[in-house]
Amino acid sequence: xxxxxxxxxxxxxxxxxxxxxxxxxxxxxxxxxxxxxxxxxxxxxxxxxxxxxxxxxxxxxxxxxxxxxxxxxxxxxxxxxxxxxxxxxxxxxxxxxxxxxxxxxxxxxxxxxxxxxxxxxxxxxxxxxxxxxxxxxxxxxxxxxxxxxxxxxxxxxxxxxxxxxxxxxxxxxxxxxxxxxxxxxxxxxxxxxxxxxxxxxxxxxxxxxxxxxxxxxxxxxxxxxxxxxxxxxxxxxxxxxxxxxxxxxxxxxxxxxxxxxxxxxxxxxxxxxxxxxxxxxxxxxxxxxxxxxxxxxxxxxxxxxxxxxxxxxxxxxxxxxxxxxxxxxxxxxxxxxxxxxxxxxxxxxxxxxxxxxxxxxxxxxxxxxx
Amino acid sequence: xxxxxxxxxxxxxxxxxxxxxxxxxxxxxxxxxxxxxxxxxxxxxxxxxxxxxxxxxxxxxxxxxxxxxxxxxxxxxxxxxxxxxxxxxxxxxxxxxxxxxxxxxxxxxxxxxxxxxxxxxxxxxxxxxxxxxxxxxxxxxxxxxxxxxxxxxxxxxxxxxxxxxxxx
Numbered sequence: 001x002x003x004x005x006x007x008x009x010x011x012x013x014x015x016x017x018x019x020x021x022x023x024x025x026x027x028x029x030x031x032x033x034x035x036x037x038x039x040x041x042x043x044x045x046x047x048x049x050x051x052x053x054x055x056x057x058x059x060x061x062x063x064x065x066x067x068x069x070x071x072x073x074x075x076x077x078x079x080x081x082x083x084x085x086x087x088x089x090x091x092x093x094x095x096x097x098x099x100x101x102x103x104x105x106x107x108x109x110x111x112x113x114x115x116x117x118x119x120x121x122x123x124x125x126x127x128x129x130x131x132x133x134x135x136x137x138x139x140x141x142x143x144x145x146x147x148x149x150x151x152x153x154x155x156x157x158x159x160x161x162x163x164x165x166x167x168x169x170x171x172x173x174x175x176x177x178x179x180x181x182x183x184x185x186x187x188x189x190x191x192x193x194x195x196x197x198x199x200x201x202x203x204x205x206x207x208x209x210x211x212x213x214x215x216x217x218x219x220x221x222x223x224x225x226x227x228x229x230x231x232x233x234x235x236x237x238x239x240x241x242x243x244x245x246x247x248x249x250x251x252x253x254x255x256x257x258x259x260x261x262x263x264x265x266x267x268x269x270x271x272x273x274x275x276x277x278x279x280x281x282x283x284x285x286x287x288x289x290x291x292x293x294x295x296x297x298x299x300x301x302x303x304x305x306x307x308x309x310x311x312x313x314x315x316x317x318x319x320x321x322x323x324x325x326x327x328x329x330x331x332x333x334x335x336x337x338x339x340x341x342x343x344x345x346x347x348x349x350x351x352x353x354x355x356x357x358x359x360x361x362x363x364x365x366x367x368x369x370x
Numbered sequence: 371x372x373x374x375x376x377x378x379x380x381x382x383x384x385x386x387x388x389x390x391x392x393x394x395x396x397x398x399x400x401x402x403x404x405x406x407x408x409x410x411x412x413x414x415x416x417x418x419x420x421x422x423x424x425x426x427x428x429x430x431x432x433x434x435x436x437x438x439x440x441x442x443x444x445x446x447x448x449x450x451x452x453x454x455x456x457x458x459x460x461x462x463x464x465x466x467x468x469x470x471x472x473x474x475x476x477x478x479x480x481x482x483x484x485x486x487x488x489x490x491x492x493x494x495x496x497x498x499x500x501x502x503x504x505x506x507x508x509x510x511x512x513x514x515x516x517x518x519x520x521x522x523x524x525x526x527x528x529x530x531x532x533x534x535x536x537x538x
Contacts, residue, residue, distance in 0.1 A: 042502040045503065211475075213424050216475075
């Protein structure tokens with residue numbers, strides 16, 4: 001005989017270690033089952049879009065770092081590409097290769113953080129997270145060699161990057177890539193076929209590709225449902241048209257599929273970086289200040305550029321009125337839009353699956369709230 | 371490589387199924403009358419020549435005398451993209467446009483964000499509430515006439531100076 005229970009409303013967050021920042025949910029439970037979910041945002045809202053209206057185009061690079069702070073380089077790249085399109089700036093080849101290497105390293109770091117914290121949320125306390133964070137630490141060390149900063153890089157400039165890689169960067173990168181593959185092999189050996197991981201992640205929070213597309217959800221979540229959509233392949237920016245890589249797809253569209261796709265994408269990113277290192281050539285890393293001055297005044301107009309970020313389509317919409325600061329800047333934040341279906345994914349599930357689903361969506365509150 | 375619809379070609383194609391809905395077109399942009407945005411978006415999503423199944427981005431710009439809602443659309447099957455814009459709220463009076471949530475679920479949070487920060491109403495939105503700021507927040511910060519905290523402090527300081535100069 002079923003035990004009669006009463007629905008209970010529980011407030012989760014904003015200060016909860018499993019919410020990856022300051023995310024708050026009002027969840028209604030009936031026993032262990034989730035009946036209703038209401039996400040509440042805004043605890044990290046800093047008004048970045050308004051702040052951008054008072055800063056020059058080069059200064060805004062520092063604001064983009066602080067949006068999705070585990071993939072700063074990708075934010076820089078999306079923003080710089082939008083500025084280049086708006087102002088008609090032609091980037092220099094070495095600068096483009098360097099920023100591709102930097103952004104792919106950042107994608108690896110972001111996916112490692114997502115995977116590590118997902119497993120932490122599953123109850124694998126410590127070990128996998130520490131392994132993932134160790135590799136991320138190596139990547140941050142490489143960023144320090146590139147630009148002196150580890151998290152808030154501000155490495156990119158319109159037309160390229162602000163500084164060439166030092167000589168010791170290249171051997172460190174080569175070693176680091178080997179280490180990443182080794183760590184991923186270890187992680188996969190222990191976890192990708194692990195019965196406990198299967199039982200917690202397979203078949204939970206399943207969502208159809210049609211629902212995902214209709215809700216504008218892109219990135220690893222969409223590829224985990226079997227849709228071959230990667231902007232690096234379908235709408236190549238920078239020099240991605242000179243790179244070959246596989247798009248790893250999974251058809252189950254459950255929490256396990258999202259975990260699996262991220263792990264495989266780390267391997268593909270390593271392949272992309274190796275191809276970039278092969279093709280990079282000596283030369284300047286940014287255009288001279290005669291070509292691209294520090295104070296850019298793009299002609300009046302607007303530009304939207306989207307790149308494949310670590311969490312999905314990351315877009316910047318810039319409007320210029322011919323002045324030194326953008327008239328309007330809008331960020332198409334993949335983290336926020338990927339939460340559109342959170343309610344549908346959670347309702348009917350168990351309490352224990354809540355944070356697993358939450359971890360497999362992979363969001364960053366800095367980007368959700370901006 | 372993605373095919374980008376030119377504004378004139380898209381305007382012509384929209385006029386074919388929704389006559390009288392296009393205001394103008396230039397470059398890659400099409401301006402659609404706000405009252406026909408639902409019909410146009412439904413057509414752009416379902417008709418076989420467009421199939422824009424993914425709403426990439428929805429945002430708004432404050433142009434002082436009016437607001438502009440900007441839709442960036444992507445078609446996964448055709449690998450195409452298009453920009454649709456709509457001018458609303460001339461004279462800054464009660465800017466409002468029909469919600470496209472019935473067409474694309476992805477508009478849900480984006481329209482709430484535009485309402486919260488820019489103050490444009492989306493008629494028919496299922497959950498028309500602020501998203502980043504709290505209910506009761508005064509004004510919509512991304513509007514150009516919004517007075518920021520720093521500016522209000524500065525004006526308050528000058529007032530204090532005037533009073534002390536008065537010397538009463």
